[in-house]
Amino acid sequence: MKKKNLLSDQRVVRYVKRAGKSALGILYPPRCPLCDRIIPVGKDRVCGECRGELPWIIQPYCLKCGKMLDRSEKEYCDDCLKRTHDFTQGIAAFRYAGKMRDSVQRMKFSNRREYLDFYAEAMVWRAERWLFLWRPQRIIPVPMHWMKKNRRGFNQSELLAKKIGSLTGIPVMPHAVRKRKNTKDQKKLSGQERRTNLKNAFEVSADLSDVQSVLVIDDVYTTGSTIDEISRVLKRAGVRNVFFLVAAHR
Numbered sequence: 001m002k003k004k005n006l007l008s009d010q011r012v013v014r015y016v017k018r019a020g021k022s023a024l025g026i027l028y029p030p031r032c033p034l035c036d037r038i039i040p041v042g043k044d045r046v047c048g049e050c051r052g053e054l055p056w057i058i059q060p061y062c063l064k065c066g067k068m069l070d071r072s073e074k075e076y077c078d079d080c081l082k083r084t085h086d087f088t089q090g091i092a093a094f095r096y097a098g099k100m101r102d103s104v105q106r107m108k109f110s111n112r113r114e115y116l117d118f119y120a121e122a123m124v125w126r127a128e129r130w131l132f133l134w135r136p137q138r139i140i141p142v143p144m145h146w147m148k149k150n151r152r153g154f155n156q157s158e159l160l161a162k163k164i165g166s167l168t169g170i171p172v173m174p175h176a177v178r179k180r181k182n183t184k185d186q187k188k189l190s191g192q193e194r195r196t197n198l199k200n201a202f203e204v205s206a207d208l209s210d211v212q213s214v215l216v217i218d219d220v221y222t223t224g225s226t227i228d229e230i231s232r233v234l235k236r237a238g239v240r241n242v243f244f245l246v247a248a249h250r
């Protein structure tokens with residue numbers, strides 16, 4: 001009697017597991033990362049309507065930070081002409097505008113982390129030529145303070161870095177740079193305040209003595225102060241060139 005009960009319990013467990021698996025597609029159907037509408041399984045990652053509206057960054061763009069420029073005769077954006085960055089060079093897949101901005105907001109604040117697959121593929125597609133030139137030896141995500149990561153449940157840059165690592169074969173060091181200071185939210189701060197806020201916020205917690213070039217991954221580039229600060233600590237640890245690849249550029 002006891003044996004029979006056990007058997008039926010296991011069957012129930014198996015049944016629930018199977019049902020759970022097939023229910024996943026119903027509970028979490030694939031959604032278009034730009035408009036959040038449900039799209040057919042196995043089709044494109046983006047719906048037909050949004051495909052034509054993807055705000056790709058196209059030429060001309062700043063040769064330092066990847067920001068899209070308004071005139072083709074310029075080589076650098078106004079920001080990069082005004083100040084020196086600590087990173088070597090970087091690019092972005094998209095402009096942080098319209099549906100793309102809404103998409104990033106939903107990903108972060110409504111836990112739509114499934115969008116990150118689409119971002120990572122777009123970033124790799126966009127960066128292919130540059131990765132060939134830069135030849136980064138390691139991928140390092142922009143870290144999040146552990147308290148913030150606990151609150152959100154994930155660090156989007158870390159997830160992006162891991163996906164990009166598996167798409168490109170470049171080794172990922174998810175914890176090589178640690179955020180030791182729980183800094184104020186950068187959004188409300190000016191350029192100078194951002195830099196002060198981030199001072200001594202990061203530290204290298206891995207041996208990078210053999211690494212000469214690194215690719216830093218983040219979701220959004222705003223003023224570059226975060227990537228600059230990370231570049232400074234990486235350079236102090238012996239890295240010569242710090243490149244970056246982000247999903248969207250403000």
Ligand SMILES: [Zn+2]
Nearest residue numbers: 032035047050
């Ligand atoms: Zn769509």
Ligand SMILES: [Zn+2]
Nearest residue numbers: 062065077080
């Ligand atoms: Zn620039």
